[in-house]
Amino acid sequence: MNRAETLQHLAWLCRNGRTAVAPVIEASGWTELDAVLPGGGWQVGTIVELMPTAVGIGELQLLMPALARITSAGRHVTLVAPPYIPFAPALSQHGVRLERLLVIQAQRAEDILWATEQSLRCRSFGAVLAWPATVRDREIRRLQLAAEAGGSTGFLYRSVDAAREASPAALRLKLQRIANVLQIDVVKCRGGRRGVSVQVAAPCSGCA
Amino acid sequence: MLWLCIALPQLPLEALRSEDTDAPLVVAACEGSARWIVCGNPAAHSARLKPDMNYTVALALCPTVQKLERSAAAETAALERLAAWAYQFSSTVIPGEVPLDFRRARSGALWLEIGGSLKLFGGFRDFIAALERELGLLHYSYQLGIGPTLEGAALLARSGIRVVMPSPAALQLRIRNLPIALLALEPEIAGALHTAGVRTIGLLLELPRDAVIKRFGVQLGNFLDRLVGTAADPRPVFRLPARYAARFDFEFEVKSTEALLFPLRRMLHEFAGFLRARDTGVQRFTITFAHRGAAGTPMAIGLSLADRDANRFLTLVREQLEHLELPAPTIGLGLAADQFAMPAALQADLTHGSLQQNEELAHTIDRLAARLGAQHVHGLRQVADHRPEASWTAAPLQAARATPQFPERPLWLLQEPKPLQLSVVPQIVSGPERIEGGWWDSGDVQRNYYVMHLSNGSSLWVYQDLGERGGWYLHGFWS
Numbered sequence: 033m034n035r036a037e038t039l040q041h042l043a044w045l046c047r048n049g050r051t052a053v054a055p056v057i058e059a060s061g062w063t064e065l066d067a068v069l070p071g072g073g074w075q076v077g078t079i080v081e082l083m084p085t086a087v088g089i090g091e092l093q094l095l096m097p098a099l100a101r102i103t104s105a106g107r108h109v110t111l112v113a114p115p116y117i118p119f120a121p122a123l124s125q126h127g128v129r130l131e132r133l134l135v136i137q138a139q140r141a142e143d144i145l146w147a148t149e150q151s152l153r154c155r156s157f158g159a160v161l162a163w164p165a166t167v168r169d170r171e172i173r174r175l176q177l178a179a180e181a182g183g184s185t186g187f188l189y190r191s192v193d194a195a196r197e198a199s200p201a202a203l204r205l206k207l208q209r210i211a212n213v214l215q216i217d218v219v220k221c222r223g224g225r226r227g228v229s230v231q232v233a234a235p236c237s238g239c240a
Numbered sequence: 241m242l243w244l245c246i247a248l249p250q251l252p253l254e255a256l257r258s259e260d261t262d263a264p265l266v267v268a269a270c271e272g273s274a275r276w277i278v279c280g281n282p283a284a285h286s287a288r289l290k291p292d293m294n295y296t297v298a299l300a301l302c303p304t305v306q307k308l309e310r311s312a313a314a315e316t317a318a319l320e321r322l323a324a325w326a327y328q329f330s331s332t333v334i335p336g337e338v339p340l341d342f343r344r345a346r347s348g349a350l351w352l353e354i355g356g357s358l359k360l361f362g363g364f365r366d367f368i369a370a371l372e373r374e375l376g377l378l379h380y381s382y383q384l385g386i387g388p389t390l391e392g393a394a395l396l397a398r399s400g401i402r403v404v405m406p407s408p409a410a411l412q413l414r415i416r417n418l419p420i421a422l423l424a425l426e427p428e429i430a431g432a433l434h435t436a437g438v439r440t441i442g443l444l445l446e447l448p449r450d451a452v453i454k455r456f457g458v459q460l461g462n463f464l465d466r467l468v469g470t471a472a473d474p475r476p477v478f479r480l481p482a483r484y485a486a487r488f489d490f491e492f493e494v495k496s497t498e499a500l501l502f503p504l505r506r507m508l509h510e511f512a513g514f515l516r517a518r519d520t521g522v523q524r525f526t527i528t529f530a531h532r533g534a535a536g537t538p539m540a541i542g543l544s545l546a547d548r549d550a551n552r553f554l555t556l557v558r559e560q561l562e563h564l565e566l567p568a569p570t571i572g573l574g575l576a577a578d579q580f581a582m583p584a585a586l587q588a589d590l591t592h593g594s595l596q597q598n599e600e601l602a603h604t605i606d607r608l609a610a611r612l613g614a615q616h617v618h619g620l621r622q623v624a625d626h627r628p629e630a631s632w633t634a635a636p637l638q639a640a641r642a643t644p645q646f647p648e649r650p651l652w653l654l655q656e657p658k659p660l661q662l663s664v665v666p667q668i669v670s671g672p673e674r675i676e677g678g679w680w681d682s683g684d685v686q687r688n689y690y691v692m693h694l695s696n697g698s699s700l701w702v703y704q705d706l707g708e709r710g711g712w713y714l715h716g717f718w719s
Contacts, residue, residue, distance in 0.1 A: 088697075088719050089697040089719065096651075116653060117632070117654070118651065120622045123620065134637060137612070
């Protein structure tokens with residue numbers, strides 16, 4: 033490509049770049065949730081914040097259908113700084129291919145963010161789940177760019193207190209268990225409606 | 241035969257230091273009771289410090305000058321590393337000897353037979369371009385000369401004549417008017433020639449051979465024969481070693497790890513050259529930091545895929561170096577590798593699409609492991625053991641295995657079971673599931689597992705210890 037062609041190409045990208053490319057969607061695997069998410073699922077190349085009210089309410093199970101599909105399709109998934117041991121037998125029972133799952137243990141806040149960014153940037157990873165100790169707006173924007181570059185989706189698990197603050201993440205979901213269902217409150221949704229609540233009939237774990 | 245000579249006029253300095261400073265710096269050597277300057281950096285030149293100057297005079301001229309002691313061992317080591325590097329361009333590489341006399345120390349050189357390589361590299365221009373591109377990464381001052389004899393090529397290099405002299409006749413014609421000083425002869429012979437009024441090489445070559453030998457010794461006669469190609473010039477050819485072991489001694493202490501990156505960059509580029517010469521790659525190599533009077537500190541670099549890219553090596557080394565605590569200042573570096581493997585990128589079919597991604601994955605994992613520690617970046621594997629804590633293990637990412645079957649399990653497991661402390665009465669949803677085993681490895685367990693629900697929505701995986709310890713424990717979350 034010579035210089036003139038490059039310039040033309042760049043001009044074309046500016047005109048059509050963002051709108052011309054339809055976002056890639058990874059179905060969440062939960063019909064009720066897909067119905068309220070724009071495009072009908074997790075949008076690839078974005079950052080999603082998940083804010084559960086307690087541990088053990090099905091906050092990880094929510095992602096299992098997507099992780100099972102991503103790993104079966106030959107892409108990898110990373111868990112960065114998980115708070116507990118991701119239990120291999122359970123992951124396997126949910127259909128996650130363990131040979132495509134990478135666990136990264138990091139202590140320091142900057143290491144967690146760095147590892148998350150590195151994984152998001154790598155095109156081999158379809159999803160990156162991270163449990164950052166703290167995360168600031170600027171860092172989320174950085175992760176957002178990395179997710180776009182790598183074509184992967186970043187799921188950040190944050191404390192439920194973060195739901196009250198603003199964040200540049202494309203999608204923010206508050207999770208709580210009410211009786212036998214997992215209630216998902218859409219705190220923010222770029223290109224969709226916020227303030228919606230949806231109840232996912234996630235089987236009440238362990239009581240099958 | 242067509243020889244390319246890489247002359248290294250600054251080798252005594254550059255063998256000890258791979259980066260330049262703005263402060264005047266010289267290398268000095270002792271002879272008799274005096275100390276003489278062998279060579280200096282550009283800042284020393286600007287301060288009018290010249291080679292062969294008495295060091296005392298130099299100190300008077302420039303009191304701030306820094307001095308390194310000349311090390312013939314370091315020069316030999318540098319030439320050996322360079323020879324291994326140069327092997328990628330020619331299968332006949334001759335490293336020159338390191339002269340002991342300090343006046344001739346600036347004549348260090350390396351020869352490559354290039355007649356056979358030109359075609360491989362797509363002609364003369366491309367060959368020189370490729371060579372200079374790689375050589376530039378090593379940060380040596382160099383001059384190139386190409387001629388039909390070793391001494392002829394070296395003379396052309398020292399004279400800065402970058403024109404190929406394909407035949408001895410063309411060479412003789414071209415060097416006729418060059419001064420004798422460029423021959424880098426023994427100081428006594430050079431002095432005698434000067435006294436006799438022989439100032440140019442042409443004049444010297446016109447003298448009858450017998451008279452030259454009678455007056456200036458047989459050594460000079462033989463040298464002239466080798467120069468113009470009337471006598472053969474057999475020298476030991478460099479053999480590529482099976483293992484790679486390179487050293488870089490500084491002769492001064494380096495305290496900051498940042499400063500170590502300069503010599504490391506050169507060493508890694510030389511190492512990459514060696515790997516190209518052997519047409520192979522490496523998955524593991526070791527860098528050793530030498531300390532004065534203490535054992536060296538080794539640093540192992542591991543890669544997921546065999547590779548030979550110096551820049552990727554450097555990224556990994558830099559990450560690991562940031563976390564390395566060196567017990568003492570570093571006075572030298574070693575780089576060793578003994579197992580080689582073809583880089584995956586060259587091995588596999590390039591049309592295979594996922595290859596690039598696999599490679600990218602491997603590089604990402606290497607970077608992560610280099611910074612966070614290899615034990616902190618791992619995959620997961622199931623183990624056929626009923627005890628929950630023994631039914632999984634951290635393992636490198638690898639191909640799928642047969643999976644043992646267990647009843648439904650929670651997604652989170654606690655590192656250690658935690659004594660259960662509840663302020664409210666939990667609701668037991670299912671259980672008990674009896675899990676026993678481990679008497680064979682002294683991790684004996686006898687437990688009844690239950691699923692409990694708390695009022696805040698959490699599902700817990702708890703067990704009642706039926707063994708000696710007794711009590712209730714939290715072991716996981718159904719997250």
